[in-house]
Amino acid sequence: MAAGGLSLYKGSDLIHDYSCSTCEENDLNAEAQHFCTQCEHYLCDKCVGIHGDYFKKHVVYGRKDIQKWAGFSMDRCAQHGNKLDVHCDDHQELCCSICVALNHRICSSISHLPDLARGFLETAEFKQLPAVVDKMRSRLDELKNVRTKDQDYFIDSYKNIIAEVKALRKNINTILDQLERKTVEQLDRMMKDLEKSIKDDLETCAQMDHQLKTMLEKLQQITGKNKETSSYIGYIKCQSKLSEATCFVQEIRQNDGMKFKSDESVVPFLRNLKNLGDIKQVQVYKTQSSAQYSIKIKEDNDVCDIVGICELPGGEVVIADLANYRVKLLNKTYRVTYHYNLPDVILHLCHITDNDVAVAVGTEVHFLTLTRGKLQAVRKFTTKDDSWSVAHHQGQLFVSTYNAINLYTIKGKFVKKIYEIYCDNFQVIRCAVCIDGERIYVTQPDGSKLITLDKTGQVISTLEDADLTDSIGLCVSPSGHVFVCGWESGTVLQVDQEGRQKLATTARKADGVCQPRSVWFSEQNSTLLVGNESDTITVLKLC
Structure with a gap:
């Protein structure tokens, strides 16, 4: 150099x-x-x-x-x-x-x-560069805004998890304090009994000692012509008292005091715990693009009202059109390829297994199956009241009425009432069940909220949000992603599996959502299908 x-x-x-x-x-x-x-x-x-x-x-x-x-x-x-x-x-x-x-x-x-x-x-390549750069800068700005919101969300999630961990720790401490208190109370009772026993034994010892001393002194002081007889009597009484004292002394020697034997399962159980629970990263979806697809056919007399939507294993989509009393079959490009007419108002439908769906029709549940590109009726059963929605989980059907959720077998046998609200107006509109059956999600439009129940029907959480006005349609994907529609607000929200928190407003009116009545998340291609109160369905590509 x-x-x-x-x-x-x-x-x-x-x-x-x-x-x-x-x-x-x-x-x-x-x-x-x-x-x-x-x-x-x-x-x-x-x-x-x-x-x-x-x-x-x-x-x-x-x-x-x-x-x-x-x-x-x-x-x-x-x-x-x-x-x-x-x-x-x-x-x-x-x-x-x-x-x-x-x-x-x-x-x-x-x-x-x-x-x-x-x-x-x-x-042209050079002349178009400013526009290309501007477009990318706009996307980067959008990404920055999204990630900034994500950062705020993650901070909130972190704080919430910390609060949950501390609450769990506090609950564990409370349980341990209760166990300690009960154990000490048991010890106190035993100590009190032992102290009383020792006090009684001391008094008995002193009394027997005094009696033996007195008896011996009197025995040695016997005189007179009946000395021999009196001495014999005194001897017998003294022997009796000695025998009583001997038994008392032996009983006292058999008492070994107190011992504590801990529950051997407690400490190993706590040591084997790696942490207080699993922390999972929640996958939040956002709309990348949207498109509208017409689902109106020439036989329709009224504007379509899609109150139910689900996907079959082959990628075909089945929708329930309330206004026209029809179940429609869509192919993978969302074109209507077949329809099946039903005799009464269709209020909802759900996927069962394979190519089978259950359809809530008035006071009946109808079962349809896809065979050679056509929907065919299989069977039906009658319900106690009008069926507002139907959800399936492991051979059981959760059928909601205007104010309750009833459990039926897949054959149509009534099992029990899961949940009920006493009111004069319509409350329970839709319900969905998570993949493990531990949680049931319920929409109640009058309160614009999502209620989450445990499998016994007890309310475990209630979610209310400004973006959830007149909540109606909802779905739970096989992986546990929960989406719920706001009919009046024109939105679709993603919520956490516990139903406690909104994760994101996934779609709005700007994305083509028009009074959404039903929703389905396709995990095959990360697509959200929204059934509207119109002649189109909205297909949202999520990222």
Whole structure:
């Protein structure tokens, strides 16, 4: 290298990590020892002095601050700081002379940049660049906003989990305190009994000792003509008292006091716990794109009202049209390929297994199956009241009425009432069951809320949100993702599996959602299908 920034003609074989920009312009080769951030120029020891005379306020960094040299320069090599001269066609890289010398000597095609750039300013590719950059910047801004909201959400989630952990710890402490208190109470009772027993024994000992002493003294003091008889009587009484004392002494010796034997399962159980519970990262979905698909057919007399929607294993979609008393079959491109007419108002439907669906029709539940591209009736059973929704879980059907949820077998036998609200107006509109059957989700439009029940029908959480006005349709995916519709608000929300918190407002009216009545999440292609009170369904691609 050129010591002290000594300038040599460019024909020199010396290769520097950074070359002086000013010398390079004068066809000289000198190693840069300084960098000016304002000019984006590399400077040797000679040129830095001249530069300082002209630009006294510019900040110049030396070799000690070389980490600050990495600025952005259009025509400079980011790695070596030299001017970019050529393009390696093999690696599709812009190169300076040092890049070529070190990394591209054996490359077969290297083009001179002025030759490649000739006429480029007039190309459509270059003219469209500002628009492409602006579009990407807009997407980056959107992503920043989304991630900022995600950051806030994760902070809230972190705080909530910490609160739950502390609450669990407090609950465990309460349980341990109760166990300790009960154990100590047992010990206190035993101690009290033992203290009384010891006190009684001490009194008995003193009494027997006094009696034996007195009896012996009186026995030894016997005189007179009946001495022998009286002595015999005294002897017998004394022996009786000795026998009583002997038994008492033996009983006292058999008492070993108190011992404590801990429950051997408690400590190993606690030691085997890795933590107080599992922490899972919740997958939150957002709308990437949306599209509308017509589901109206020529036989329809009224505007469609899609109150139920589900997907079959083959990708076909089945929808329930309340207004036209029809169940419609859609193919994978969401085109109606078949319809099945029913005799009464269809209020809901759900997927059972394979290609079978259950349809809530008035006071009946009908079963349909897909066979050779057509929906065919299999059987039906009668319910106690109008069936407002139907959900399936492991051979059982949860059928909701206007104010209750009843459990039926798949054959139609009534099992029991799960949940009931005493009221004069309609309350229970839709219900869905999570994959493990531990939670039942219920929408109640009058309160614009989502209620979550345990499997016995006890309320475990209630969610109310401004984006959930007149809640109606809902679904639970096989992986446990929960989505619920707000009919009046024109929204679809994703909530957590416990039904306690809104994770995101996944879709709004701007996404084409129009008075949503039903929803289905397809995990096959991360697509949300929304049934509207209109002649279209909204298909949302999620990310």
